[in-house]
Structures are given as C-alpha cells and as structure tokens.
Amino acid sequence: AQRVTQPEKLLSVFKGAPVELKCNYSYSGSPELFWYVQYSRQRLQLLLRHISRESIKGFTADLNKGETSFHLKKPFAQEEDSAMYYCALSGRSGFQKLVFGTGTRLLVSP
C-alpha cells in the first residue's frame, strides 16, 4: 500500500536554526516524491520535487531509498518559512494519483 508518514504535527524553531521536516514513505516500486507548502491565507503549492533536484527558498530534500525517506531540510530557518508542509508521493509511470502525508506545521519564532 502507498503511504506517506509525517511524524511531527508541529515543529517549532527559532529564526536561524536548522530545520528538518521528516517524511517517510512506503511504496512498492520507484516513487516520485514531492513537498507541498501552504502559507497562511495562500493556496497549496509545490515547493520541490525530488526529480528536479532543485533548492527552493533554501530548502532541499534528498530521496533515501534505503531508509524510504524524503526529509525536507533548511540550514537557517526564516520567519517567512512558517507554514504547513505536506510530503506527497506518486508513481512514475502512467497516470498516478498523489498520496499526501498528514502535514507538519512549521513555526519559526523570532
């Protein structure tokens, strides 16, 4: 079964501290992994996807197939990073639905 687990409902850090939002998945095959973000009063939007290997707003995420993880990291958190973050996966071939985790709220305090 496809499943995405985000173990932390809330992650609270101070500005300038490193951030790691955890995401583990189960999938029988080669999945594609995503991180979506929802800032206050804004719509849900894609932050990054593992196949593009981009760093967006200072965030990076590496797919670890051995640990089946796709943790989101940023070395120095900013207050504007405060938002709801969702990890999601899909298959790679044909039409594939997205399966979302339950989300982690990141709160960055000054």
Place this chain on the structure above:
Amino acid sequence: DGGITQSPKYLFRKEGQNVTLSCEQNLNHDAMYWYRQDPGQGLRLIYYSQIVNDFQKGDIAEGYSVSREKKESFPLTVTSAQKNPTAFYLCASSNLGNGEQFFGPGTRLTVL
C-alpha cells in the same frame, strides 16, 4: 490570480441538503481532483478525473458525487448522505503524466 478558481469561498448548508462546489481551471489540464482537508488528517482524495466524461472514486468518495462535462470544470456535490461534511475542500488539476498538481484556493463548507 487565475489558474484554478473555486466558488464560493464559504458555504453554509443545513443538514439534509445537497450542495455543489464549483471548480474551474484555465490551464488546459486534462486531470482534475477533489480533496478534503481536515486538521491532522492531511489531504484525502475524494474523486478524480483524467478526461472529460470520466471520473474515478478516490479514498473517501461516499456521500459525494462529481461530473466532468467540460475539460475546464469539475463540480463536486456534497450530498445529504455525507455524514460529516464540514471541512475545507480543495480542487486541483494537473497534466497527465506529471505529478505536479495545481490547487485552487478552497471552499470551506459548514453544516449548520
């Protein structure tokens, strides 16, 4: 901003009434989706459609119905059979074969 629009932003319904949520996109995407977002539960897929006149049930389709008569439109009806309809509903669209989905601003439905 355009792309995907949902209306209304807020919707109130009395128990026993059906209500329809609108979703329109001008991105020329083939696929469209409806999700329900509840605190602590993330996004759960209600229905999705890959092409016009075709749609499939998602994980929580009971009590909901959809139609896809036009490529741009994918309305969701919350029927009286849905036992706990109060929630935030999100519509999304994507190109086929591309996992990235684009989301609308959402509709918050409250059952009085």
